[in-house]
Amino acid sequence: MTLNIGVIGTGAIGREHIRRCSQVLQHSRVVALNDINRSNCEQIVKDLGIQAEIYDNAHDLINAPEVQAILVTSWGPTHEEFVLAAIKAGKAVFCEKPLAVTAQGCMNIVEAEIAAGKKLVQVGFMRPYDAGYRALKAVIENGEIGEPLMLHCAHRNPEVGDSYTTNMAITDTLVHELDVLRWLLKDDYVSAQVIYPRSTSKAASHLKDPQIVLLETAKGVRIDVEIFVNCAYGYDIQCEVVGESGIARLPEPMSVQTRSAAKLSTSILTDWKKRFIDAYDVELQDFINSVLSGEMTGPSAWDGYAAQVAADACVAAQNSGDIVPITMPAKPAFYE
Numbered sequence: 001m002t003l004n005i006g007v008i009g010t011g012a013i014g015r016e017h018i019r020r021c022s023q024v025l026q027h028s029r030v031v032a033l034n035d036i037n038r039s040n041c042e043q044i045v046k047d048l049g050i051q052a053e054i055y056d057n058a059h060d061l062i063n064a065p066e067v068q069a070i071l072v073t074s075w076g077p078t079h080e081e082f083v084l085a086a087i088k089a090g091k092a093v094f095c096e097k098p099l100a101v102t103a104q105g106c107m108n109i110v111e112a113e114i115a116a117g118k119k120l121v122q123v124g125f126m127r128p129y130d131a132g133y134r135a136l137k138a139v140i141e142n143g144e145i146g147e148p149l150m151l152h153c154a155h156r157n158p159e160v161g162d163s164y165t166t167n168m169a170i171t172d173t174l175v176h177e178l179d180v181l182r183w184l185l186k187d188d189y190v191s192a193q194v195i196y197p198r199s200t201s202k203a204a205s206h207l208k209d210p211q212i213v214l215l216e217t218a219k220g221v222r223i224d225v226e227i228f229v230n231c232a233y234g235y236d237i238q239c240e241v242v243g244e245s246g247i248a249r250l251p252e253p254m255s256v257q258t259r260s261a262a263k264l265s266t267s268i269l270t271d272w273k274k275r276f277i278d279a280y281d282v283e284l285q286d287f288i289n290s291v292l293s294g295e296m297t298g299p300s301a302w303d304g305y306a307a308q309v310a311a312d313a314c315v316a317a318q319n320s321g322d323i324v325p326i327t328m329p330a331k332p333a334f335y336e
């Protein structure tokens, strides 16, 4: 059985996902494309040699009879509209993060999905599919390091463009930690604070970089996340869990160790696309398999909502300098 997929938004990640669904993954083919720039779609059809109908209107793609499932990989502010339309059409939808740009927007999707009576949404949080994070979670859950007490994390990019803003450190960057750490600890956040160390001279003058986000969870775990998006040396994701009886660290990506010129060294990745390349494959294969089996198992609309509630609080904390409480409503039974 093959799942016929329509893709809305054929920019950087959309193109990667179209390649995956067409050439790498099993049981899927891309049959329809839409982008605000039609020429993007035409180029992809040519480059990948796929047979896909190009739609000038995203809603026509969503409602096209040949489209069984939808990938939303357009600009963030468009996600809510397209996901709601997919739910209305009764079609499964994989939506890149953010599910919506506000917590209320995510809640609108949660309510629509519950009203539809069937899980249809998977959010593009890929870190829970990463082998390293899965191994780390297994160590926590087998009790080897005791109950987690503190997490020390870092999200570092070599550089960012001038359009990257201080708030984007939360909405574009930290949002991955907000999702994966909640999943790792099976816990929710109760407060956030953001502090700003001395800024690097390599950042644009309008950007505060680095930043440190301090989170507290319902169980009292304290988390510090350094976000440093002009770190100059590489794309580097760190996560150390300090437990009652030991410490567990996220494994480093595989890299050959060399001894040469009086140095012992391993390379550090620079391209974010490569750091989680396998996780993207696994998450999308999971989406395809879930749709075909009729049971969605990946990050849910509720997970998208929870990340956005925390992100909104972190942005408020950035702007105020205060410790901002995070209040999560009880998870609806629909998402248990």
Ligand code: NAP
Pocket: 008, 009, 010, 011, 012, 013, 014, 034, 035, 036, 037, 040, 058, 073, 074, 075, 076, 078, 096, 097, 098, 124, 125, 126, 172
């Ligand atoms: P991008 O390169 O700008 O691609 C987005 C594409 O969507 C562009 O071609 C854009 O056209 C198009 N678009 C904008 N509005 C549209 C509309 N109303 N209808 C149809 N197409 C529309 O951005 P990207 O880097 O691929 O990111 C896309 C989404 O994926 C973002 O939400 C981002 O946060 C997320 N993302 C997730 C990850 C991850 O690790 N999970 C990584 C990268 C990106 P214009 O260029 O003309 O606006």
